[in-house]
Amino acid sequence: MSPVPVEFDPVHVAANAATDLHMYRDELASKDPMHSVLEANPEIYFVPPKRSSEWGQWEFKPGSYYDTTVGSKHLFWRDKDLPITTKDIRRLRADMLNWGYCKIDNALSAEQVAVIRQRVLEQAEGERLAGIAQRTPSGQNINCCVNKGRCFEKLIEQHPDAVQAGPLVEQIVLEALGPNWISNSLIASISLKGGVPQALHQDQDIALDSRSPLTLNVMTVITDIDETNGGTLVIPGSHRTLSDAVRAQEPVGKLPPAINMDARAGTIVITDGRLVHSTGINYTDIPRIVMLNGMQHPVIRQQENWMLSVSPKVLKRASPKLLQRMGYQATNAAQTNEGHGFGATGSVNEAAGLTVDFRLAADDGHYLRVGELSPNSTAEELNAPYTLREVVAKARAGGQSAPVGIGGTKANP
Numbered sequence: 001m002s003p004v005p006v007e008f009d010p011v012h013v014a015a016n017a018a019t020d021l022h023m024y025r026d027e028l029a030s031k032d033p034m035h036s037v038l039e040a041n042p043e044i045y046f047v048p049p050k051r052s053s054e055w056g057q058w059e060f061k062p063g064s065y066y067d068t069t070v071g072s073k074h075l076f077w078r079d080k081d082l083p084i085t086t087k088d089i090r091r092l093r094a095d096m097l098n099w100g101y102c103k104i105d106n107a108l109s110a111e112q113v114a115v116i117r118q119r120v121l122e123q124a125e126g127e128r129l130a131g132i133a134q135r136t137p138s139g140q141n142i143n144c145c146v147n148k149g150r151c152f153e154k155l156i157e158q159h160p161d162a163v164q165a166g167p168l169v170e171q172i173v174l175e176a177l178g179p180n181w182i183s184n185s186l187i188a189s190i191s192l193k194g195g196v197p198q199a200l201h202q203d204q205d206i207a208l209d210s211r212s213p214l215t216l217n218v219m220t221v222i223t224d225i226d227e228t229n230g231g232t233l234v235i236p237g238s239h240r241t242l243s244d245a246v247r248a249q250e251p252v253g254k255l256p257p258a259i260n261m262d263a264r265a266g267t268i269v270i271t272d273g274r275l276v277h278s279t280g281i282n283y284t285d286i287p288r289i290v291m292l293n294g295m296q297h298p299v300i301r302q303q304e305n306w307m308l309s310v311s312p313k314v315l316k317r318a319s320p321k322l323l324q325r326m327g328y329q330a331t332n333a334a335q336t337n338e339g340h341g342f343g344a345t346g347s348v349n350e351a352a353g354l355t356v357d358f359r360l361a362a363d364d365g366h367y368l369r370v371g372e373l374s375p376n377s378t379a380e381e382l383n384a385p386y387t388l389r390e391v392v393a394k395a396r397a398g399g400q401s402a403p404v405g406i407g408g409t410k411a412n413p
């Protein structure tokens with residue numbers, strides 16, 4: 001056997017990999033824009049108080065980002081034309097562009113709100129009783145809601161049965177993210193008395209110089225929110241301030257103060273993923289509930305691992321739209337399964353990219369993956385009922401031609 005060239009020896013590689021020689025060293029090490037935000041805004045915490053039991057004793061600092069109120073009562077903001085709660089798409093667009101969020105009036109009817117509120121409260125209590133409640137510094141979260149009630153399946157779809165403003169919500173998301181966007185997760189966020197504020201942050205943590213958002217949060221307000229019960233803290237307009245600074249490679253500078261979001265139950269607030277925000281403080285005895293439904297460009301990795309976590313029952317009854325939104329539609333660039341999905345755009349009902357049958361086969365213990373094959377393989381190996389074969393056949397029967405690279409092989413006549 002010929003010797004391995006010395007350039008491939010780990011010791012040789014390490015000896016030639018001093019940090020100051022790295023490609024893209026400055027870009028990857030950059031902490032912007034948050035580094036310069038912290039420098040210019042020392043009153044802004046990016047690390048929340050450690051324990052809720054300490055809250056109010058020494059952690060609270062007057063003038064900090066959470067020591068604030070709603071826009072209409074805030075000395076700095078009350079004369080500014082901040083987002084209004086409206087059904088007018090033109091105003092909603094303008095608020096998204098100017099301030100990084102918009103508020104859709106009565107997006108859920110009172111009945112639609114009541115269904116979700118009851119399900120959230122029951123589920124939260126059930127998870128506490130089961131000893132699996134997911135506590136947060138602010139209270140309690142219910143994760144992977146899709147498995148925990150039909151109303152949540154429809155909420156992810158923005159189905160008019162659950163969200164009367166569904167078509168309007170989806171139009172705003174479409175205009176911001178482009179076609180075939182998917183969902184990041186659906187979480188019920190419950191803020192409780194005694195909880196501490198969340199650190200200010202941007203949800204979008206990649207491409208922070210982007211001119212348009214790559215992620216959004218569709219926040220459904222289930223209990224009225226304001227400065228008394230943990231209304232989300234936001235710095236209006238920060239989506240543009242921060243991305244402009246990163247693009248210009250300049251410090252962010254002094255930011256305006258944060259405000260508490262105020263919105264009535266049934267409002268949907270859509271926030272730009274670049275907007276600086278966090279959970280506020282609930283000073284009341286009533287749980288504050290918002291549903292957090294992130295939406296994002298289809299090639300970004302999702303928060304919830306829907307590929308594993310969604311229950312078979314939900315998957316089997318899921319509409320094409322729900323499947324697509326959870327990521328069960330491959331795109332040419334993401335989530336192809338054994339190659340199925342190459343050439344697909346990720347749109348709803350695109351048989352060439354639908355991957356749910358692989359997951360269902362795995363659940364049943366029947367998923368047969370293509371393994372090592374060669375001219376010496378047996379006829380049994382060559383003609384095995386590979387799941388890929390079945391999925392591709394089904395896609396073709398659905399009127400779609402198989403994607404490039406899958407069709408036309410000898411083993412798939």
Ligand SMILES: [Fe+2]
Pocket residue numbers: 201202203277278
């Ligand atoms: Fe967030």
